[in-house]
Amino acid sequence: MSPLMVMLQVIVFFFVLGECVHNQLNVTCSEYERNALLDFKTGLEDPLNKLGSWNNGSSNCCQWWGIGCNKAGTVITVDLRNRYDHFWGFGGKIRPSLTKLKSLRHLDLSYNTFMNIPIPGFFGSLKHLRYLNLSYARFSGWFPSNIGNLSRLEYLDLEALELLYVDNLEWITGLVSLKHLKMDGVDLSMVGLDWFGIILNKLPSLAELHMSSCSLKGPFPSVSFVNSTTSLAVLDLSFNNFNSKIPHWLANISSLLSVDISDGGLHGRIPLGFAELPNLQTLRLRTNYNLNASCFEIFRGRWKSIKFVDLSNNKVQGRLPTSIGNMTSLTYLDLSKNNVQGGIPGSIGKLCNLNWLDMSYNKLNGTLPELLEGTHSCHSESPLPSLEYLHLKNNELVGLLPQWLGQLRNLVKLILNKNLLNDGLIPNSIGNIQYLNVLDLSSNNIIGNIPLSFGKLSSLNALDLSKNNLSGTIPKSFGQLSALQTLHLGDNKLSGNIPSSFQNLLSLETLDLGNNRLAGNIPHWLGKSWKNLRILKLRSNAFLGELPSVLSNLSSLQVLDLADNGLNGSIPASFGYFRGMIHVEREKFLISYGIDNGTRKFYEENMDLIVSGRELKYTKILSLVVTLDLSSNNLSGVLPSKLTNLLGLVNLNLSNNHINGSVQEDISKLSQLLSLDLSNNRLSGTIPNSLSSLSFLGRLNLSNNDFFGKIPYNGHMTTFEASSFVGNQGLCGEPLNVKCPGDNGTDFDKQPTPKDHNDDDDNFIDKWFYLSVGLGFAAGLLVPFFMMAMKKSWSETYFGFVENVVERYPFFERRMRAKRQWPRGLHH
Numbered sequence: 001m002s003p004l005m006v007m008l009q010v011i012v013f014f015f016v017l018g019e020c021v022h023n024q025l026n027v028t029c030s031e032y033e034r035n036a037l038l039d040f041k042t043g044l045e046d047p048l049n050k051l052g053s054w055n056n057g058s059s060n061c062c063q064w065w066g067i068g069c070n071k072a073g074t075v076i077t078v079d080l081r082n083r084y085d086h087f088w089g090f091g092g093k094i095r096p097s098l099t100k101l102k103s104l105r106h107l108d109l110s111y112n113t114f115m116n117i118p119i120p121g122f123f124g125s126l127k128h129l130r131y132l133n134l135s136y137a138r139f140s141g142w143f144p145s146n147i148g149n150l151s152r153l154e155y156l157d158l159e160a161l162e163l164l165y166v167d168n169l170e171w172i173t174g175l176v177s178l179k180h181l182k183m184d185g186v187d188l189s190m191v192g193l194d195w196f197g198i199i200l201n202k203l204p205s206l207a208e209l210h211m212s213s214c215s216l217k218g219p220f221p222s223v224s225f226v227n228s229t230t231s232l233a234v235l236d237l238s239f240n241n242f243n244s245k246i247p248h249w250l251a252n253i254s255s256l257l258s259v260d261i262s263d264g265g266l267h268g269r270i271p272l273g274f275a276e277l278p279n280l281q282t283l284r285l286r287t288n289y290n291l292n293a294s295c296f297e298i299f300r301g302r303w304k305s306i307k308f309v310d311l312s313n314n315k316v317q318g319r320l321p322t323s324i325g326n327m328t329s330l331t332y333l334d335l336s337k338n339n340v341q342g343g344i345p346g347s348i349g350k351l352c353n354l355n356w357l358d359m360s361y362n363k364l365n366g367t368l369p370e371l372l373e374g375t376h377s378c379h380s381e382s383p384l385p386s387l388e389y390l391h392l393k394n395n396e397l398v399g400l401l402p403q404w405l406g407q408l409r410n411l412v413k414l415i416l417n418k419n420l421l422n423d424g425l426i427p428n429s430i431g432n433i434q435y436l437n438v439l440d441l442s443s444n445n446i447i448g449n450i451p452l453s454f455g456k457l458s459s460l461n462a463l464d465l466s467k468n469n470l471s472g473t474i475p476k477s478f479g480q481l482s483a484l485q486t487l488h489l490g491d492n493k494l495s496g497n498i499p500s501s502f503q504n505l506l507s508l509e510t511l512d513l514g515n516n517r518l519a520g521n522i523p524h525w526l527g528k529s530w531k532n533l534r535i536l537k538l539r540s541n542a543f544l545g546e547l548p549s550v551l552s553n554l555s556s557l558q559v560l561d562l563a564d565n566g567l568n569g570s571i572p573a574s575f576g577y578f579r580g581m582i583h584v585e586r587e588k589f590l591i592s593y594g595i596d597n598g599t600r601k602f603y604e605e606n607m608d609l610i611v612s613g614r615e616l617k618y619t620k621i622l623s624l625v626v627t628l629d630l631s632s633n634n635l636s637g638v639l640p641s642k643l644t645n646l647l648g649l650v651n652l653n654l655s656n657n658h659i660n661g662s663v664q665e666d667i668s669k670l671s672q673l674l675s676l677d678l679s680n681n682r683l684s685g686t687i688p689n690s691l692s693s694l695s696f697l698g699r700l701n702l703s704n705n706d707f708f709g710k711i712p713y714n715g716h717m718t719t720f721e722a723s724s725f726v727g728n729q730g731l732c733g734e735p736l737n738v739k740c741p742g743d744n745g746t747d748f749d750k751q752p753t754p755k756d757h758n759d760d761d762d763n764f765i766d767k768w769f770y771l772s773v774g775l776g777f778a779a780g781l782l783v784p785f786f787m788m789a790m791k792k793s794w795s796e797t798y799f800g801f802v803e804n805v806v807e808r809y810p811f812f813e814r815r816m817r818a819k820r821q822w823p824r825g826l827h828h
């Protein structure tokens with residue numbers, strides 16, 4: 001062949017190729033389909049004019065936005081998915097002209113806002129449809145069973161936000177090609193569970209079934225056989241209320257890869273068969289409360305492919321078997337809130353991929369292993385090289401803190417609080433965990449000094465060593481912890497001063513050094529350094545000297561507890577200017593620390609405070625507590641009048657000092673006060689009338705002062721008994737049994753009205769109730785509660801309750817999130 005011919009052929013080849021490509025770009029749709037689409041468009045509301053290209057001027061509908069054609073120019077795709085999440089979607093009507101697109105294979109209307117209209121039944125005549133996505137398209141009402149005619153449909157996504165009802169699932173057997181069915185949020189409460197066997201056995205291609213939050217009710221029917229040809233890999237039935245035994249035949253579906261029946265109301269024994277499923281990677285059965293299993297039996301199984309196990313919040317009991325070390329693919333194990341006993345076997349050292357181990361809130365009463373086994377198999381210098389999160393809170397673990405803890409190179413969170421770890425020092429090696437972000441060893445019996453090496457933990461945000469038996473001084477090296485936001489060293493036997501290196505802790509928001517043996521002055525630099533400090537508790541130490549007036553420069557301070565020290569001098573006038581106490585705090589937010597991957601809080605701030613005369617642990621509502629407690633010191637001087645600036649105060653306690661002066665009428669500005677204790681001082685003057693307007697006040701103690709005159713015993717003040725006023729020589733009138741001069745006595749001879757023994761509780765309840773309303777808690781929830789709670793000690797019950805209510809919120813959040821995230825299962 002001559003070179004010329006070759007060249008010509010090449011040119012022709014490219015020409016043809018070019019023509020071919022040109023043709024493909026230029027496929028033209030039929031006028032019939034174009035008109036169908038134009039008609040379909042007339043039904044739609046299109047706020048962003050996304051369908052601007054759909055017009056008469058543009059004749060080739062294959063090039064329109066959202067439209068796809070095949071080579072023959074037939075429309076096969078209509079993709080109107082709204083990519084702006086829940087905003088700017090299409091609305092309006094779906095006109096039946098859509099069904100003229102006879103070859104349509106792919107229809108996506110997800111994330112639009114077709115409010116108040118049902119899913120059109122005529123979708124059922126789109127015979128060629130393979131993909132139908134109506135996820136969050138906001139259709140509502142009854143689901144059309146005509147959809148069952150779509151025998152080629154492979155993907156059906158109906159995930160719903162609106163009320164979408166399905167009354168039976170018989171139609172589903174028509175979807176013989178179905179691979180993927182997602183109905184999260186659709187109301188299936190009417191369908192029963194008999195369909196399950198049908199889906200399993202009649203839809204051989206079905207690989208993913210998502211029916212989370214579908215109001216499904218049990219019981220699960222027994223299924224006589226599981227067709228071995230089933231393809232089911234992902235099963236999500238979470239957030240339903242089956243109120244049923246867990247179906248054991250689930251464990252016969254050998255194709256399963258991921259099972260999620262969390263929050264399903266299941267009970268009975270977890271089938272051991274799960275352990276033998278060859279492909280199972282994910283098993284989530286959390287928060288069924290009543291699922292039981294023997295830990296020993298279940299983790300002795302094969303678990304060939306398992307990566308993710310979450311059985312938390314159930315009744316799993318017994319001890320972990322050594323063979324747990326055989327589950328070498330495991331990355332995530334959550335057995336929290338069960339009844340697991342014993343210790344942690346050393347064989348966990350073989351779990352080279354383990355990233356997350358949560359066994360908190362169990363009954364582990366053994367030890368942490370002294371040595372980890374099989375760590376060589378991980379081909380890493382450090383044991384458990386993937387472990388980032390170790391959570392063993394609230395158990396009964398005994399023994400030592402093992403050295404290997406300090407070798408966990410990648411650990412981010414170490415939570416061991418509320419155990420019985422004793423006789424042990426904190427291993428110096430802990431200072432080597434360079435990424436450690438949260439360390440909580442509180443409420444154990446740990447003795448000895450705090451290791452100097454702690455200063456190396458430069459990533460630490462939260463450190464809690466409180467409630468141990470630590471002694472010695474606070475290491476100066478703490479000053480290097482520049483990321484530290486919360487530091488709890490309270491309830492130990494620490495001595496010495498507050499190290500001046502603490503000035504460098506610029507991120508500090510909480511400092512609890514209460515109940516130790518610390519001494520010296522309260523350093524002046526405190527006020528200069530810690531702009532973010534929200535809580536300062538130095539209670540019950542041996543601090544001496546005067547209150548530095550510069551403390552008021554702590555502009556975020558909301559809790560100041562210096563009670564029970566040897567402080568003297570007068571209360572600085574500047575104490576009326578704590579900026580964090582001037583505001584009435586109404587928003588409850590959870591204070592938490594630690595890197596948060598969006599779903600987990602790693603350290604929830606908590607603080608034991610005496611607010612209304614009782615010590616209580618505050619967690620969820622800590623952000624609402626504004627308190628100034630300088631009681632039981634040796635303070636003297638005049639009560640600063642400017643304290644009434646601190647409008648947010650919930651608790652003011654200046655008792656057991658030598659403070660003089662008087663209480664002014666403007667005390668009533670402190671309208672949030674729940675507790676006012678000025679007892680055992682030298683205050684004089686009359687009791688201001690305005691006190692009775694403090695309607696939240698549940699506790700008032702003015703006893704043992706030099707107040708005089710008639711007690712303004714009216715309105716709200718009548719809820720306080722004589723004990724609030726005793727020990728003031730000059731006071732008279734009710735509720736004291738002392739007549740005021742000039743009283744003619746008639747009022748006074750009246751017998752005091754007999755008090756119901758519940759009266760006290762009632763008063764508190766009233767006030768707390770109104771406070772709660774003021775704080776925005778759900779009144780409806782609280783009313784019946786208080787009816788019941790009257791007999792109990794009000795405050796503990798109250799807090800327990802509020803904390804529990806707040807605890808429940810994450811449940812709903814999770815539920816909503818569960819609806820949003822997709823696909824789960826496969827992605828762990």
Ligand SMILES: *[C@@H]1O[C@H](CO)[C@@H](O)[C@H](O)[C@H]1NC(C)=O
Pocket residue numbers: 081082110111133134135155156157180182822
């Ligand atoms: C349906 O659309 C939504 C959002 O547009 C998407 O997240 C989801 O994965 C789709 N479903 C299927 C089965 O492809």
Ligand SMILES: *[C@@H]1O[C@H](CO)[C@@H](O)[C@H](O)[C@H]1NC(C)=O
Pocket residue numbers: 124125145146147148149171
């Ligand atoms: C679809 O199914 C319904 C019943 O589910 C049936 O009445 C109808 O004739 C079927 N065919 C079409 C094209 O909708």
Ligand SMILES: *[C@@H]1O[C@H](CO)[C@@H](O)[C@H](O)[C@H]1NC(C)=O
Pocket residue numbers: 223224225226249252
């Ligand atoms: C499940 O498997 C077990 C053991 O292989 C068998 O005895 C049982 O009949 C199976 N159940 C179903 C419903 O297939």
Ligand SMILES: *[C@@H]1O[C@H](CO)[C@@H](O)[C@H](O)[C@H]1NC(C)=O
Pocket residue numbers: 201204227228229
């Ligand atoms: C199991 O499924 C296959 C494929 O769908 C089917 O041909 C077979 O009849 C089924 N077996 C039984 C016992 O239903």
Ligand SMILES: *[C@@H]1O[C@H](CO)[C@@H](O)[C@H](O)[C@H]1NC(C)=O
Pocket residue numbers: 322323324325326347
């Ligand atoms: C599983 O663990 C046990 C005890 O640790 C051991 O004896 C056994 O050989 C292991 N089995 C496999 C398959 O690795």
Ligand SMILES: *[C@@H]1O[C@H](CO)[C@@H](O)[C@H](O)[C@H]1NC(C)=O
Pocket residue numbers: 445447469
């Ligand atoms: C604390 O440690 C001391 C010894 O340092 C010991 O005598 C005491 O019993 C311990 N207290 C507790 C509560 O463990």
Ligand SMILES: *[C@@H]1O[C@H](CO)[C@@H](O)[C@H](O)[C@H]1NC(C)=O
Pocket residue numbers: 527528550553
């Ligand atoms: C305290 O704050 C005031 C005003 O913000 C400032 O003028 C003063 O210098 C501060 N005092 C100290 C010791 O930092």
Ligand SMILES: *[C@@H]1O[C@H](CO)[C@@H](O)[C@H](O)[C@H]1NC(C)=O
Pocket residue numbers: 566568569634636
């Ligand atoms: C209390 O302060 C007074 C002086 O204001 C002093 O005389 C007394 O010793 C102090 N008491 C204590 C226990 O520090």
